[in-house]
Amino acid sequence: MTYFTWFFLDKEKDIIVNLYKDLDRIYYILKTPNHASGNLIRNIAKICDLKLSKDENDMLIIKGEVPCFIDGNNQENYIFKFGDTEIARIFPDGSVEVKATIPAIAKTLLSQSKEALLPLDKTLFETFIRKDLKFRADLHTHMNGNLTGDVLIALGIAHQIRYPLYYVKKLDLKLTQSQWDKLAEQREKVARQFVTSDLKGKYLDRKINDNTFINFADLILNNLDNAEENIVKIRGSLAVIKDGQAVFTNLEKVYIYRYVFCKGVESEEKISLIKRDMIPDKDVRAALMQMVRDKENPAYCHNTIFQDKLLWIARSYKRQGIVYAEISDTTLVKKYESLEMLRQVHEVMPSIYQETGVMIRFLAAMRRIPLTIIKDAVTPDNYLEQNLEVLKATALDPYVAGCDFVGEEINDIITLKPAFKELVKIAAADPSFVIRVHAGENDSQKDNIAHSIECVKDSLAPGQKMPKMRLGHGLYTYSLTSKKGKDTLKQLIDNNVVLEFQISSNVRLNNLNTLEKHPLKQYLKHGIACVQGTDGAALYGTDAIEEELSLKKMLGLTDKEVQLMKDAEKKIIEESQQAYSDKKAAFERLVKNKDFEEVLLDKMQTVKIASKNSKHEMKYDSNKILKEQISELTWDKFPVVLVGGSFNTENRATKLSTNATKQIDEMLNYLDPEEVFFVIGHKISGYEKYLLEHNDKGFKIYSFVPAVVTKREAEKIKNSGVKVRVSTESQAMGTYKSFNYEIFERRPSMVVAFDGNSAAANLIQEAKNGKGKSVILVWSKSKILMQKAKSLHGYAYSFDADKEIVELMESLKNKYSKELK
Template identity: 55%
Template sequence: MAYFGKFYLDKEKDIIVTLDMHGDDLSYVITSPHHKTGNLITNLAKVCKLEISYDDYGYKIIKGDVPCFYDGDNEMVYILRFYNTKVANIYPDGRIERKAYVPAIAKTLMSQTKDYKLDIEKTLVKTYIRREVKFHSDLHTHRSANLSPDILIALAIHHQLRYPYYYIKKLQLNITPAQKALLENRRQIIARSFAHSQLKGKYLDRKIDDHTYLNFASLILENIEHASENIAKIRASLAVMKDGQAVFTNLEKVYIYRYVFTKGTSVLDPITLEHIDDIEDEDIVNTLKQMELDRLNPVYRYNTLYQDQLLFVARSYQKVGVTYAEISDTALVKASEAANTLAQIHEVMPAITKETGVTLRFLCAFRRIPLTIVKDQIGQNGFNENLQVLKAVANDPYVAGSDFVGEEMNDIRELSSVIQAIVAIAKDIPSFVIRFHAGENDSLPDNVLNSVLEVEKALAPGQFFPHVRLGHGLYTPALDSQKGKLLLEKLKDYRIALEFQITSNVRLNNLTELTHHPLKDYLRNDIRCVQGTDGGALYGTNSIDEQLSLERMLDLSFEEMKKMHDVEAAICHTAMQEFHEKMADFKKALGIKSVVTYYNERIDEQKHHVITLTPTSRNIEASVSLASKIKPLPLHKIPIVIVGGSFNNVNHQTELREDECHLLDELIDSVKKEDVFFVIGSSMSGYEKYLLDHAIGFEVYSFVPKMLTEKEAERIKKEDVGVRISIESSPLGVYKSFAFEIFKRRPSLLLALDGHSAASNMIQDAKNSQYKCWIVVDESVPSLVEKASSLEGYVTFWKPGDGVQGICEMLKRTIID
């Protein structure tokens, strides 16, 4: 039996179909080596009516034969079908034509449950879209998420970027003895430069490893023996997690891994790029060869890393028929980066558009909260710098407008003064787009309406309402409620467009039950709706896959797709018209100056413009106010996490029910103080407050946000709890600290009695845990049941009358283990 070829059933190369030929007989084997639970391949076999087998290592596989046919031209073709769906045409000369694929949404849901619910129509999708409704834009995407892992890997090899020792260790990459010796020698040198650092222990080790690097080209090309294995691990690190839905914390980590590739630094001692053809991945090899050809093109010969990224973003869009895209980029509101970034764009984009037919424009992106892992400082000075830079660059033809990005953990009204300043900038630029990420999760369902009202409030006398777009818009008050009707009225009156990107919603744990998606309701009410990808490469999708997912997963009709297509066409037509007008004005204003000089001068001119930002009541540092209550978690006891009060959305208060209170009473009576301790959130309300009042003698710990209101600080001081300080300033982000300090470090039990998106994130984080976490969910809470049902096989449902016996058995097993 001889190897014939392989192809993938998904964009991220997780579902591998390997083909072998024996004589004239063709067979296949399907594997999913990056999905450790086995759920993905088990559910795929179930939905396609295929048998599970096992390889020599005991891993689940699917195998079978591919029947051979003769077509009307007497040409032999092997046709692979799964449950009456044609998957591929395979020709004896080696050609493979894939006819269907598994969308990233289906793959994610298959990966995290032992009882997958979607049918074959939503799992194995044929790749055909009617010409009349084909989308040609990506109006919602992000700079660092646009390129596939394979292209990023090729860019890092070609530009010979520094790759930190920390990631080599973290991903457990295999390196040669010579590479190991080089790294250790460099590490010793770097360590000496941190001899007087205030950092200690693992924090110091991390800093040293971050500054110790290996040439990425050397890592791959001078270590070909392990190249395939290392590339697979690196590829996985550049996309959201594989075995289920992720939470925003996981997304932030992926962005940090991608940072090396998107904003990396080339080494000073490059190697000769040899053995490229020895890389087994055809896509990476072809991309590298294209980069070599580009260096023979005078237009691209001296491309920077960023310019090559723009080039391959445009080429990727060209392949899927996208001609216009708007990319959110935080660099364009940073005084240290904006001028140089725009100069690079102006230098290369005309040639890119000429080659590909794709126009890329940008939204200057404000972080609504700091990126957790980077811990940027954001506040009065940060927002003022952002606004000063925005005012300086807003007239640039490649700047389409502004955006508010980041996890939606704060009320948009907290940014009222920033919105007012942006609306003032838009007054003088009629084409300026103001986009809000709003309604992405259910914690702040009023954010969508309040975004519109804040812009309305900020209008100067006689000012027209600017071009406003709302990204996501999943969660709002019910559209038939008073607030919902007001929202629909405002959306219509101001011709506001809603942007939908279903794959990222599912993969980031913001949408599990697809029937709850509101898109059809908006279309029924004649609200302008368009599609984005949210940075499709990060989520294993692109604009075609996204459109197919919208059509199949939400059962959109041709007429509904046509409505979206027509709105998109109108937006793109206006945007391109405005682009050309702004370009003519820009060239006149630029004169003989360089783009860098022009914008640095404009940024300097704006530095004296300072606005007074809306003060926040969350101004007390928890680490200072609660210093006497801060304690480490006990290492010798099992944590029981109680969710029931602190993890609701802003419109919901937990009301105690007798059966749940009785459960807590039984639990307190059944466990020993020396075996367990309890962990709660910061609101100390609902069932968490009930536990505090009744768990006399037990250790109870509360995770609290980094910044508190005066009322919160006084309430926590009065309670008999140990305190752990979260890495987030908002109560809605406290869930992240449970993952960092409990789920990823030790066995535990999670008892979820009430909550919304933050509680769902807790449940998902517990399932994703590196250690066993027993998850118990109250089946009378619909918002939690929806999440728990998607994790069938990993969650135990509790209902009134069940008692505490099952929970105690879980604890007993954990204590024994």
């Protein structure tokens, strides 16, 4: 057999079908090389009733023959099918016409579990949408999540960006010896600049490696023997994790990898790009060749990386049939960066629109909580005031459609209510100004949909109309049949609030573990305007077309329901296009012959908002107030993380079950304090409190606490006698990230989960994803956590009065002998 061609069954290039020819017969080998667990290919084989085998590298593969058919024109067609679904048509000249794919949402669910949980009709999608029902907008997306890894890699080569040594090592990229030698020489020079640094050990190494660079074009083009392997690794770093669901921590890390390209700095020493046609990946090669041609186009020849990014976003939208997009970006609330961004937008966007017919506008994004993953970043206490000061000016620009509150939803939006008073002032002057809030993305803040509307309504001036308002995600609120749920529905309807849905990101970010209770159909039934977004499609291996297919197939939307969404979208597109025209005319009158950056600087107004809600207690630095109890986690014992009180929403208390406390009693009797220690959250409540009160054998117990606590919380922690680990997160619901950093990523562990909301589900997912193997045990009476456990079939185990925890531990001893020793 000779190699013939290949194609992919997904957009992330995770499922590859290699084709081989022997005379007039074609054979296939299907592989999933980026999925180390093997769950994805095992589940595909099971759903499609196909036989698994192994290749020479002991990797699972699916092999078979592609049958040949003769069509009505007596032409040969090789038709690749799974079940009754035609996947692709292969022609004798080597061209392939793909007719069905596995969407990102299905791929994630198949990767997550050791047992297939989806039927064939929700695994393979035929990629056809009725023209009259095709969505034409992306109304919820993020600037640095739009472009595929292939396009970003091509951008990095075209602009010859600096690529840090840290990422070369982190991704285990292969370089030539001369490249390593050059990097070593440069690193030595960089290290001299840090001789007086207070940083030590790995922190100093990281700082030096972050500031030692290789020209990315050099990395790829002068290293072609390793280019294919390196491109695969780099591409993988630019999307969320493959083998299952991610959590917000993973998303933040992916954004950092993307910033190298999206906010790239060009290398001082350039190389020739003459070897560009030798790049082994055809998609990277094609994008780069077009970028080189663009340099000959007067409209694009001087494009910055940002301008090229906009151009390729628009080209991508054009291929997807999208004509209007609103992209959320935090740059627009940064004083001087926002002016530079808008200058570049005004320079290039007319040419982009002329080529693609795609109108791109922006939402100025403010973080609901400060970003903590970038360690050196210092967020001032008055960051929201500074954001609003800038927004007062940038909101005048026609390319700015409104604002957005972004970030992980682990706080009640009501705490930011003072900021909304300034936003509605902007909306009073500009009726087209959109106020969007990320709300209802997870179940930890079920009041956030209602509270977001309340924040706007209560901030209106007398007689002021309700501004245009959209809520991103809208998955979780109280039951729509309850009084609170009905009140929320009424507020949504009465105030013409639009809900935006992004099903792939919901699943891939661990916010949606079961599709049966998705609320979209209920909202449509009640007459609420609903639209689709992608949430930064490339992060999740999807696009606008696949998102629409997923909504329709996974949630069973009827054509009538899709039409309702299409109508809501059409209205927004028409109003937004008109708003752009009106604002453009007003902006030209405002600027006249003056420099628009100076005009906007003059329009920036000092903003003062209430820094504290009087209902909230003062908080103190945990490192200071709890310093006597802070202690490193011991390494001579095995950690057992007990979840049962700290990861509930603020208004939800854990109710103790006699059967559950009996499990704790038996576990304490079974385990040995010389071998095991416990780790809990900061609330010292529920099952965590019970553990402390019944710790007669003297187990060491550590509590992870947020970076700031109230005096009352501090006293409770002090009185409990626990040892303390202080999280980098100031929000209590975000401390699950520290459990990951200090336990799941570093060492074997066990999680025993009795109760909790989304933060507890995130902690469980982090335990599954972590580099240190974790045994996950979940109390079967916890409905919320059992949804998570079921999605982790084969990785999480349930226990209850009928299958007691000690019995389960005994049965798992052989499987996890090291961990449970």
